[in-house]
Amino acid sequence: MVKKLLHPQEIQVWYIIPALRKELTLEMKKLGLDQKTIAKIIGVTEAAVSQYIKEKRANEVQFDEKTKEEIKKSAQLISQNGKLLFQEMQHLLGKALESKVICKFCLSRNDLPESCDICFKNEPKEDLSGQCSCNSDRHFCQKRDAAI
Structure with a gap:
């Protein structure tokens, strides 16, 4: 049987996003x-919310403690x-990519070398002024954390 190749973006759509929805659901439930x-x-x-709460959906991905925070x-x-x-x-x-949870999942599903870094080759780089070279007006940094 041939194993279907899953692109990192497919992993995000089929596994990571549902797992994030599940974790958000559980946290929002705790908030009342x-x-x-x-x-x-x-x-x-x-x-779907009921299935997330009852652990019947989106159980394939486990996030680290930093991502859970x-x-x-x-x-x-x-x-x-x-x-x-x-x-x-x-x-x-972005945090899921940074923590390499996507990489772990991708490596477990695809025939790729352990040294794979494809998803990190074209990342925008910050210059010395702290401005990202992608020129986006929205970044997730201290401003976001200060809002909480």
């Missing part, structure tokens, strides 16, 4: 939000302002 509200905020069905902060921000969902998901996807 009900399932209907959580479903509306994160854009999934109430059934970021998820907790993001859940607080998103629960206060649902419009921050996409911004915080992008932040959390």
Whole structure:
């Protein structure tokens, strides 16, 4: 049987994003939000929220403690302002890449060398002024953490 090659972006879509939704759901539940509200905020069905809570969905990915802390902060921000969902998901996807959870998952599913660093070859680099060379007006740094 031939193993299907999964691109890192497919891993993000099929595994990482659902795992982040699950962790956000669990954190929002701890904050006292009900399932209907959580479903509306994160854009999934109430059934999906129920499955996240009952550990019946998105169990393949395990985040490290540092990423879990970021998820907790993001859940607080998103629960206060649902419009921050996409911004915080992008932040959390960056943290998942930074922590190499995507790499571990990718290496376990694909026939790649352990030294693979494909996802890090074209990262924007910061110059000495602290400005990122990608010229984005939104970065996840001290400003975000200060808002919490």
